[in-house]
Amino acid sequence: MQHLKLLANDNRGLNELENGTGLMGWHEVTQGSILPSFEGDATHIAHLKSEERSYSNFNSYTATVASWRVLKPVYNRDICIDCQNCWVWCPDSSILSRDKQMLGIDYDHCKGCSVCVEVCPTNPKSLIMFSEQTPLEDALGQWPEKKKKEDK
């Protein structure tokens, strides 16, 4: 399985402001401001995967919202059918898919909404919410059995 290197760091951008690198604070902004999303030329960004891009420190990709989470989704590769439902409906661009394969969750940007769990069609689900503190191995060890069809 492919592993992606993520760039998230809570203090990027913000650090630059506070350390006085010549950028304006919010109270100094008067007419407006321009935030470049990338370092250098960005004309062909649509053709690059995130790991191929050079994000600027102003891109929210380099920030994290991990602290918003109470529960986290855990992904179980063994059951997943790579349908990509979770990918299309994740509101926080946090499902990592490459070459039609689901690779896992980007925990820097996931807010723990559980939409992905709801839309996962497998039985048992390939994504389940666990408390933020539960180690991934423990979560995978407690995976539920396949549910029988309910009698009508």
Added chain:
Amino acid sequence: MAATSIKNLKEFSTSNDRFEGAHTLCPGCAHSMIVRELMNCTDDNLVIATNTGCLEVSTAVYPFTSWDTSWIHIGFENAATAASGAEAMYKARKRKGSLKDNDASVKFVAFGGDGSTYDIGFQWLSGAVERGHDFTYICLDNENYANTGGQRSSATPIGATTTTAQAGSHSYGKKEKKKDMIAIMAAHGAPYVAQLAPNKWKSMAKGFQKALETEGPCFINTVSACCTEWKFDPKDTIGITDLATDSLIFPIYEIIDGHELNILYRPKNVIKVEDYLAAQGRYKHLFKPEYKHVIEQIQKDVDKQWEMLQRREEARI
């Protein structure tokens, strides 16, 4: 136009995200599902203007931007104006040959909430469409002014409680019906007008691609379920949207050149509007016996609208 493949979800999942995470929209917010799909369904360079509202304040939290494309915010009401201005300048410079890349494919898009689209930015939108700019306007319709705490807009349906049209002992919430913005925009003679929803991801992506391809001003109303103001659990955003499209309170359809109407989704099992209403806190009061007539009224209106859409589809006028 370089449309990305939307043949099936696996194909679509190979497209590259240009709407980044760590924006500050609520967990489960449908706004980002819609915006992400628009940006993933094309490889073209995008110039996007956004009205003030949840989307704008949450994706440009200084010093961060979540937009991997040219993006501008000016004020509450003028995304359509900003997009049309940029488009006019682009055309002029293309004619003069003074662009950095004269062959690049560039599309102009404006996003607005229902407050800014149906109410406060209405004349700006109307003007831009009348002037015939080549752009696509997408309304993220969550049926209230969500960013300022849930006030009623002219997109709020009858019977919903909002902070400025509150349900109580003497009121069942908003008394007026929702404005038919799709009909209004079709009446402008816009070449492509549609109502789409993120649970039907394929018809939504297809509609977006069609609008981007179409020359001239296009308008799309998207159903954007808002867990915070509609009062449901964030995990249910897609489930609630399913109830919305399957009860036909949000029919999925397009109107081409102001007259040719096509229904894009026919639910196999049409559910009662009551089931959609019951799933949301904003309609809770309607289930008191004294407000039963409001639910009946809503069902009648939905049936009537569905009948009208089917007849118009048949008549092709």
